[in-house]
Amino acid sequence: MKKSKSFLYLASICTISLSIFLGCASNGSKSSNEQVKDNTYKPVTITVDLLRSGNGDKVEETFESSPKRAVTFGDEFTDILLDLGLENSIAGRTESNCKSIRTTFDEKKKDIPVLANKNLSQEKLLSVQPDFAMGWDSNFSDKKFNKDFCKENGIAIYTPKFTGDHATIQDLYTDYITLGEIFNVKSLAEDKVNTMKTKVEKVKxxxxxxxxxxxxxxxxxxxxxxxxxxxxxxxxxxxxxxxxxxxxxxxxxxxxxxxxxxxxxxxxxxxxxxxxxxxxxxxxxxxxxxxxxxxxxxxxxxxxxxxxxxxxxxxxxxxxxxxxxxxxxxxxxxxxx
Known part of the structure; x- marks a missing residue:
């Protein structure tokens, strides 16, 4: 039998660091770069749809500053934050059973703690003191990390629109822009979206x-x-x-x-x-x-x-x-x- 041909090829994607930390005082004071970023941050309010999780209808999240300790529930979500240059903002991640071969973030991932391959516990999640969690709506069901648990522990929830049952590629673009606003890297997010659109338009x-x-x-x-x-x-x-x-x-x-x-x-x-x-x-x-x-x-x-x-x-x-x-x-x- 003739073996099927794989038509997936590696794509080189340049990542840009979100921030350069010049030093941190022992009393926990912020660097000058962080202070400027906080002073220029525009608050962002989003509505998260948890309908499919069985954990209520919608959750509203307001960000007064960019998350500093994000956790990603799956490689695809980790890759997106890394694509936005946010490796210094990821406190931990879980690995999924289907890793992209279209991205080149393996080296950066090595420096991000793997909290679990599956069945992440609440205790393990809280051990990295997260302030943001990104994943499928099922990750935030009553059986895992429901909205009340996240709220009580100061964890903002983000479920990408592109994971929806009727999502289109436009939803992927929207997620990039929204995450760019949340993490204060909107200009880079817009550049990434424009690059994606150019590739797609060539095919069209x-x-x-x-x-x-x-x-x-x-x-x-x-x-x-x-x-x-x-x-x-x-x-x-x-x-x-x-x-x-x-x-x-x-x-x-x-x-x-x-x-x-x-x-x-x-x-x-x-x-x-x-x-x-x-x-x-x-x-x-x-x-x-x-x-x-x-x-x-x-x-x-x-x-x-x-x-x-x-x-x-x-x-x-x-x-x-x-x-x-x-x-x-x-x-x-x-x-x-």
Whole structure:
């Protein structure tokens, strides 16, 4: 069986340090740089949507100064703060099971304490005295770090808009700008967004000249009896931008279980396999190619199967680059020349 070709390439992203600490007195007084930053800080108020977490509807957070001890619940969130030059503002992080290969922050991450790979305890979180926490809304459910716990311990909550069930790439841009305002690095955030937009627009310009119908795409995450697939949200929007059509874009959920019969009926031309740190990629591809129900599906017959890192397509510092990767997978004759 022909192995699938990986179309993900490393993108070099320059990071800029948020602040240069000239020294710190033993009594804890702020450096002159910090004092200037505090004096020029414009208060920021945001509304955090926790509806999906089952932890209430919305939470309002007001920042009178930039967070100094952030904690990130997952590599994709750590990468975004590092992309904004905020390594000195991250007190701790958790590692996820799908690390981006589109970003180059591994060296900077080494200096940020890993609090847990999963199942972070409240005690461990509080041990780094966080004033800001960024993650999925599920991280702030009643089973983990609910809004009352965070409020009692002075932890501001941030759940990115790009994690929503109906998110688009515009939400990723919005998150960058919002975080830029919160951490007082708005100018850098705007530069990052403009760079992302430029990359995406280049793909859009090529796609609009393609005369054929959009390539039909199936996202395969997992499952043998009932496959689990992406429907709405940022992954679906990226596929659309790259000139594809998610075959399950009529399902009003970010992710859902579907049937093999539905997949056959919709006959995808391209299959994207969700990659969790290269775990089971070959097994997943072998399963799909050996599944008798899929033998007449175009993507299987033409071996158009591609792995993609989940965190890249769901949102992160390397997401804009993924748009071109997808377009190259959908239209190799157009984008590989």
């Amino acid at each position: 310009d090529k796609v609009k000249n393609i005369k054929s119908e959009p390539k039909k795409v199936f996202i395969y995450d997992s499952g043998e009896e009932s496959p689990f697939t992406g429907c709405q949200g940022l992954p679906g929007d990226l596929i659309k931008i790259a000139g594809g059509k998610n075959i399950f874009d009529d399902i009003d959920k970010a992710w859902a279980h579907v049937s093999w019969e539905d997949i056959v009926d919709r006959n995808p031309e391209v299959i994207l396999i969700m990659n969790y740190n290269n775990e089971n990629i070959e097994e997943k591809e072998k399963f799909l190619c050996s599944n008798p129900a899929l033998k007449d599906v175009d993507a299987i017959k033409n071996k158009r199967i591609y792995p993609i890192i989940l965190s890249d397509i769901e949102g992160g510092a390397g997401t804009a680059d993924v748009v071109e990767d997808l377009a190259k997978a959908f239209y190799p004759d157009v984008f590989n020349n």
